[in-house]
Amino acid sequence: MFDELHEECGVFGAYRIENASSITYYGLHSLQHRGQEASGMAVCDGKEIHVQKGKGLTVDVFRKDKLNQLEGDLAIGHVRYSTAGGQENENIQPIVSKGHLGSLAVAHNGQIVNEKELRLELENQGAIFQGTSDSEVLLHLIQKEKGTLLEKVIKTARRLEGAFSFLVLDEDSIYAVRDRHGLRPLSYAAFKDGYVISSETCAFEVMGIYDSTDLKPGEVVEFKKGLVKKYQYTQDITHHMCAMEYIYFARPDSVVEGINVHAFRKKTGAVLAKKDVGLEADIVIGVPDSSLSAAIGYAEASGIPLETGLYKNRYVGRTFIQPTQAMRDRGVRMKLSPVTSVVKGKSVVMIDDSIVRGTTSRRIVRLLKEAGAKAVHVRIASPVITHPCFYGVDTSTKEELIGAHMNKDEIEKYIEADSLQYMEVEELKQVAKEIGLCVACFNGDYCTPLYSYQKVLEK
Ligand code: SF4
Incomplete structure (x- = not known):
């Protein structure tokens, strides 16, 4: 029983950026107000996804020696405050799966309201879950679908109901997805030779980036082969940005849907x-x-x-x-x-x-x-x-x-x-x-x- 509201999470991604782990570290640090219980990062060097995560603030979880071990130019990261699922280590994100078709990592902000129904369906089909978070359901759904990773992500997004802004990483691409109601913010921006993606624009501004694009409700953005491609996975969209993002959660220097939070x-x-x-x-x-x-x-x-x-x-x-x-x-x-x-x-x-x-x-x-x-x-x-x-x-x-x-x-x-x-x-x-x-x-x-x-x- 708390007397303050707590946001569940924040996500950050870096695509085709040298030392992606360093940029992600700074990004997560800027998003720390969205979750202080745990912090994690998945980084890909083009062949393998390496993960580091733990309980605590980003500065405590990632010491310099740990960051140096995370080599690669693709990364997704996460700061967590747990509501869906508990505080168990298994629920700390990004959640990673390593299968015969390759590895995947997922970082998710929001709450999937049909999570229980989807989990039951997946369990009935033989899925085994490590933790209790709805983000793991997301990962299982993506793996289960058929087609390219883009097709799998789109099919998964269409099955989810509720609030979600999530990132998916594989060996050579990142996908950013926003729910069809636009409940949680998610933006991306060009940076150096690549792109950065963040729950809030305050993470861009610390990097000297002042121009960013919001994902639209019901949109998937693919970062692959050096290109950015946008796909509208559903036309059935509404605009329901969480009012509490403006009132309380977001940092005053962030711009959410074109409106500065301080203003x-x-x-x-x-x-x-x-x-x-x-x-x-x-x-x-x-x-x-x-x-x-x-x-x-x-x-x-x-x-x-x-x-x-x-x-x-x-x-x-x-x-x-x-x-x-x-x-x-x-x-x-x-x-x-x-x-x-x-x-x-x-x-x-x-x-x-x-x-x-x-x-x-x-x-x-x-x-x-x-x-x-x-x-x-x-x-x-x-x-x-x-x-x-x-x-x-x-x-x-x-x-x-x-x-x-x-x-x-x-x-x-x-x-x-x-x-x-x-x-x-x-x-x-x-x-x-x-x-x-x-x-x-x-x-x-x-x-x-x-x-x-x-x-x-x-x-
Ligand atoms: S405005 Fe909507 S999304 Fe935001 S805290 Fe209230 S119910 Fe939740």
């Missing part, structure tokens, strides 16, 4: 400010880090000065690792501290990106009041989360969501705020303009059938 968040702050005409407050503060852009937007639109009212200690382990409530309480205090001289005696507008269980919001409000804040007005740069996500985010039950059980006034009371305001779904859609959003966790309007996950909603 998006600033606009949500401005929307919140416009709803607050007449609110008397001395300062605006953001909960670091993902709410800082929205706080800037609120301050600019309201004219209330922006301040640093909370300091985040970046060297503390994530609160969810700690098992007991008492330890979690201590963890939050270690992680976030109020800047007493800033908040003392002030009426504070506190901007946060979302409320999951409400316990973290309540602790932060208490921290600010203990530091002498006169009033704390909480403003949330997203609508109320009322439904679980089955597309690669770790809110898998309704019970853990305060918004599924309490109305706004009850939540305001629970978190001990002097006032509370959220974005509305329609306001969020207006910020996104022509970009179609998934807003299922705010209104239960899922863009796919949910298969076995439907039972979770009916509980």
Whole structure:
């Protein structure tokens, strides 16, 4: 039971780039915010696929000596936060298979909602699984299909339902695939004599690449024989980019579907400010880090000065690792501290990106009041989360969501705020303009059938 949302994963690929492992290392490092539990890389030297992976951050898993062993100019990599499947070593990606027809590696971001049905079908046909992740199902399906690797990848993509942006590597090519609803981001860019592929464009920018292309929903991009070819594997597409990518997951320097994430968040702050005409407050503060852009937007639109009212200690382990409530309480205090001289005696507008269980919001409000804040007005740069996500985010039950059980006034009371305001779904859609959003966790309007996950909603 966590009080923060967690993205499941990030993927990175390097095609025809000398020392592909080094570039992939930097790429994964830039995507670390998408998963810190495990990191892995599969590199091909034209003959064989070599794999290194382990639990922990990219910098811990890949020491220089390990990277030097990964020779080749093709690579795919992965950073993981586990929701589908568990934390077992077998689930760390990329997942590799070595068969008589050659080797394959797969790295996947998202969640396949018909995974259980597909796994059962494959098991009935004799498939043996090493782990419990849906990415392994993906690999088995690709192997089972007939034809060229491109044909196998396309046939597999057509069988999957849910959120997926995945990369497939063999001895001489890489395939990048995006689900037909465009739920998770995936982009590629020319680099040196080859190409790089990434869940987020922030990984390109650290390499000095400022021009990239998004995969379209329902698209496969083939990197083979030095060429890039695009294939639309289905015409049955929709546009449902995860709204939470803009609100919380993606790095502010990333561009998702043509919109800079920082700029998006600033606009949500401005929307919140416009709803607050007449609110008397001395300062605006953001909960670091993902709410800082929205706080800037609120301050600019309201004219209330922006301040640093909370300091985040970046060297503390994530609160969810700690098992007991008492330890979690201590963890939050270690992680976030109020800047007493800033908040003392002030009426504070506190901007946060979302409320999951409400316990973290309540602790932060208490921290600010203990530091002498006169009033704390909480403003949330997203609508109320009322439904679980089955597309690669770790809110898998309704019970853990305060918004599924309490109305706004009850939540305001629970978190001990002097006032509370959220974005509305329609306001969020207006910020996104022509970009179609998934807003299922705010209104239960899922863009796919949910298969076995439907039972979770009916509980
Ligand atoms: S349900 Fe929410 S978190 Fe999940 S993909 Fe949709 S918007 Fe994102």
